[in-house]
Amino acid sequence: MMKFKNAFSMLELIFVIVILGIVASVGSSIIVKVYESYIIQRAVHNASLKTELAITQLANRLVYRIDTSVVARVPGSTGNATPADIVPLRNILPSQANTHRTLEWIAYDNDGFSTQGSRVTGVTPAWSGFTDLLHANTDGTNIVSTGSTLGTETIILANLFPNMVNPAIVFMAENYQATPGVPIPYDAMCMYGGVAGCIFPVTLAGNILTFTGVGNRTPGNMVYSEFYQLAGSAYAVVPVQTPANGEDIPNLGVTVNGTPVWDLTLHYDYQPWEGENHLTNVNNRSILLKKVSVFRFKQEENSVRIKICTTESIGTQDVSICKEKAIIR
8 A cells, every 4th residue: 555745746845946046045145235334334344443553653643843933835855945835834825725735833841841859759740841041051052950850851862763863943022023023023934943043053061052053142132031841843734655765755646446546654853943854853753544535723821723634545435534633732
């Protein structure tokens, strides 16, 4: 006697196969979308993190800027360029935002200023920022810096800026007169001492600041101040291509999906008061951020605002991230 077992009919099998195909198609579509979303979110996160690190590093350096030294310049220009190439940041015009894309400033040495010991040890700051204009050892060439241990400052600066020739001081006042009784405004053009003569190279020993740059000051016409800031280096943030032959070239020809981008490069360890510019020591630079599409900056009263946007490509799509900070003094 024959026995029959229940089984799927051909029609039922076809229905199952069709349903499985539909489920697989929908499932694969969902998986693709989830993966695409993951790729985009990862790109956004990476771009955001890199931009935040770059703008934070820049902001941390700008905190210690000497306000009267902050300038905007045309990329590729160096030194005391023509008036059209360099302007004080507070005077920059909206029409110059696309041409004066390099940000440059002199920073005072906060490491030496904040270095101090306890009341028990009695260790004083490396430089105090105070002068004793009535001291017997203060004259037209030497100034006593009250409460300073400038030997320590020499060591700090040598480690921070190996290529430094001489540090410089900026008096916190209108401090130079080309003609007796007619002060030159204490403005940002003192970035280069030969212009307004408001930054002065010095040597350091004990608690004595000794001027070395006689050429950029006129004995008898210089107004000293009780307060000063000590600088070891200038800084420049320049939008460039990969540097070639020591030159910085505006990177306007490179695009990401049609958007012009460049590398944002930080230059350091150079002294404008010694006639140097940001290309004097071409190895003293580092890339802050790649594929930058926007770099804007402006000064409002005692604050400097900076904005950076970077672009990431994901196939035919672009991911753009922008960060903005205000550095208030």
